Amino acid sequence: MNKPTIGLLLGAGLGVLDGCTAFFYPDTKGMMTGIIIGSTFKGLVAGLLIGFFARKVHNMAAGIAFGVLLSGLFALGVAMMQGNHYAAIIVPGSVVGLIVGFATQKYPHATA
Amino acid sequence: MSFPVTRYSAVRGASSADRGERSRAWDVLAAAYWQPVCKYVALKWRLDPADAKDLTQGFFAAAIEKDHFASYDPSKARFRTFLRVCVDGYVANERKAATRVKRGGASVCVEVDDRIAASSSLEDYFRDEWVRSMFAMAVEELQRLCDDRGKTIAYRLFARYDLEDEGRDPEANYRMLAAEFALPVTQVTNHLAWARREFRRIVLDRLREITADNEEFEKEAQLLLGICSN
Amino acid sequence: MxxxxxxxxxxxxxxxxxxxxxxxxxxxxxxxxxxxxxxxxxxxxxxxxxxxxxxxxxxxxxxxxxxxxxxxxxxxxxxxxxxxxxxxxxxxxxxxxxxxLVQGNRLDQAVAGLTRNQRLRIFQRICEPVEFAHSRGIIHRDLKPENVMVGEFGEVLVMDWGVAKLSSGGPETGIIGTPQYMAPEQAAGANDTVDQRSDVYGLGGILQFLLADQPSSRPLQAICKKAMAQDPRERYATAAAMSADVGKFLEGEPVSAYRENPFEVAWRWMARHRTLVLLFLGYVVMRALVLYFLGR
Incomplete structure (x- = not known):
């Protein structure tokens, strides 16, 4: 598996998980499908970009920083559209970027 | 890689048809085995040194007279083992005869040599005494050789360093000897190397003489060099 | 006198x-x-x-x-x-x-204090010269810890080739080797049937020795068992194959000698990707904390 694919799959997976947490916020009732699709799409795009970045730059710290920054920006965009729950969206979104950044730098081992 | 095929064997010479050859062979064998046989007899039969000496004398005289060693077969045992069995038989017969004529029934009990404790059996004791005798002969021969060749200093160094090896650091010992004998260290090591080489040659030459064939020689050499236990 | x-x-x-x-x-x-x-x-x-x-x-x-x-x-x-x-x-x-002159220690003296993985890496390096000798038609026949030296710079040397069998050699009689590490065909004196798999048996014995005082691991036990199978056909065909299996274990991959159950597969995967698993757990905890403090 190459790095963009890893980023894509991991980003999408964590995006779904991220979106599902909206169930715990009563005020998002009725928007769940949109939130999950949006979150998945956000994770997918961010993961793909982080994967491409990892293919170009072989540096763990840079990969993680890029992942945190990019996912944080995406999350900020979503929060601004939402106009609410800034911290609850940006913090987890950035952590997703951190995980994807780490994973795309570390795996696969030899072939990048 | 093989050892010289032509070699003098006193064991084979002892059963030679030629009287002169036989006599020479007996001298060699007696010189190599007299001491170990005497000590072995004294220890095994608890005899005092004088009686053991008489029996040893008698054994070799009888062996020469009756040509005992002609029956030795190298394929069956080492000569050393064969000789020990012959000694056992001879002494047992002598003691039986002595008891019959009521002579010497009361042999003198001597203090058991404490060296027996270090040897696991009388056979080991006999072997150890044989090694001691071989080395003593070789050291004496080395001394004669050094005197003949004007290398007395080499023998004196050998006697000081190798006969009295105290397990100290070799380099320190070389320096100590160099100071003691007023020689450069390199000369000390050269003299020692020569004396040691001659000592090895003498031991192995004597060993070739008192073994029947190469196979027996190799076994006994392994024993002398401490590789095999017997 | x-x-x-x-x-x-x-x-x-x-x-x-x-x-x-x-x-x-x-x-x-x-x-x-x-x-x-x-x-x-x-x-x-x-x-x-x-x-x-x-x-x-x-x-x-x-x-x-x-x-x-x-x-x-x-x-x-x-x-x-x-x-x-x-x-x-x-x-x-x-x-x-x-x-x-090799400055170092015999394997049996050198491994004290080493971790399991360090020992396994040494084992892989023992396999290399053995495999090389096999490729030249030479079977060592007396592989044991006492015949391996570990140099002071970590070099691993296989010693004592005196009883090695040459593919060009003639018929031999007698039992050759050390009983504890000797393949059954060697112990039976069937020198004609001795081949590289007999050395694989010896390598199995060495691996067993290296792991004797280490925490037990089923895949490693299975590797030893396969290498020391009574029937040579059931052993690894080559020293390299055995070394590769040990390498897989070191990399956290499944070894050919052992069939894992799903729980073991999951456990091995998590052990192999420990950092990723920890990050994910961190994410879950962080999520829980965000929900607890900000979600109300």
Whole structure:
């Protein structure tokens, strides 16, 4: 598996998980499908970009920083559209970027 | 890689048809085995040194007279083992005869040599005494050789360093000897190397003489060099 | 006659044992002693270096044996096999060969204090010269911890090729090897059937030795069991295959000798991707904290 694919799959997976947490916020009732699709799409795009970045730059710290920054920006965009729950969206979104950044730098081992 | 095929064997010479050859062979064998046989007899039969000496004398005289060693077969045992069995038989017969004529029934009990404790059996004791005798002969021969060749200093160094090896650091010992004998260290090591080489040659030459064939020689050499236990 | 004490006799015996190569090699100290001879550390005065002199007991048969070992070693140029510099007869007729002096310890002394993974990496390096020898048609036949040296810079050397079987060699009789590490076909004296899988058995014994005081692991036990199977056909076909399986274990991958259950697969995956798993757990915890503090 190459790095963009890893980023894509991991980003999408964590995006779904991220979106599902909206169930715990009563005020998002009725928007769940949109939130999950949006979150998945956000994770997918961010993961793909982080994967491409990892293919170009072989540096763990840079990969993680890029992942945190990019996912944080995406999350900020979503929060601004939402106009609410800034911290609850940006913090987890950035952590997703951190995980994807780490994973795309570390795996696969030899072939990048 | 093989050892010289032509070699003098006193064991084979002892059963030679030629009287002169036989006599020479007996001298060699007696010189190599007299001491170990005497000590072995004294220890095994608890005899005092004088009686053991008489029996040893008698054994070799009888062996020469009756040509005992002609029956030795190298394929069956080492000569050393064969000789020990012959000694056992001879002494047992002598003691039986002595008891019959009521002579010497009361042999003198001597203090058991404490060296027996270090040897696991009388056979080991006999072997150890044989090694001691071989080395003593070789050291004496080395001394004669050094005197003949004007290398007395080499023998004196050998006697000081190798006969009295105290397990100290070799380099320190070389320096100590160099100071003691007023020689450069390199000369000390050269003299020692020569004396040691001659000592090895003498031991192995004597060993070739008192073994029947190469196979027996190799076994006994392994024993002398401490590789095999017997 | 001169009367020598026990101490004199012992000292003279040491003189007699010292190797005399007519000047080239000056003995420094005895390193090892066994039934097959004595090994001395010596100064090579011609080339100004320290060497190990292996000296065999007296006997033409021993000399032939030593020549054979020297020839086998000379034909095996590999970093894991000690190179031979010289061979011949000492002044007293004993056969010797001079080889590189390895500064280090025997495997059985060297592994104390090492972790399991360090031991497994050493094991892989033992397999390399063995595999190389097999590729040259040579079977060691006496692989055991005592015949492996670990140098002070971590180099691993397989020693004692004196009983090695050459593919070009003639028929042999007798039992060759060390009972504890000997393949059943060797113990049965069936030397014609001895092949590289017999060495794989010996390698299995070495692996078992290396893991004896380590936490047990089913895949590693399975590797040992497969290498030491009674039937040679059930063993690894080559030393390289066995080494590869050990390598897979080290990489956290499944080994060919052991079929895992799903729980073991999951556990191995998590152990292999520990950081990722920890990050994910961190994410979940962080999510829970965000929900708890900000979600109300």
């Amino acid at each position: 001169l009367e020598l004490s026990d101490r004199n006799v012992a000292a003279l015996r040491r003189v007699l044992e010292q190797p005399d190569s007519n000047g080239r090699y000056h003995p420094v100290r005895e390193i090892a002693r066994g039934g097959m001879g004595v090994v001395w550390e010596a100064d090579d005065r011609e080339l100004g270096r320290r060497v190990a002199l292996k000296i065999l007991p007296f006997g033409a048969a021993s000399a032939d044996w030593l020549c054979r070992e020297a020839r086998v070693l000379a034909g095996l140029e590999h970093p894991g096999i000690v190179p031979v510099h010289d061979a011949g007869l000492l002044a007293d007729g004993r056969a010797f060969y001079a080889m590189k």
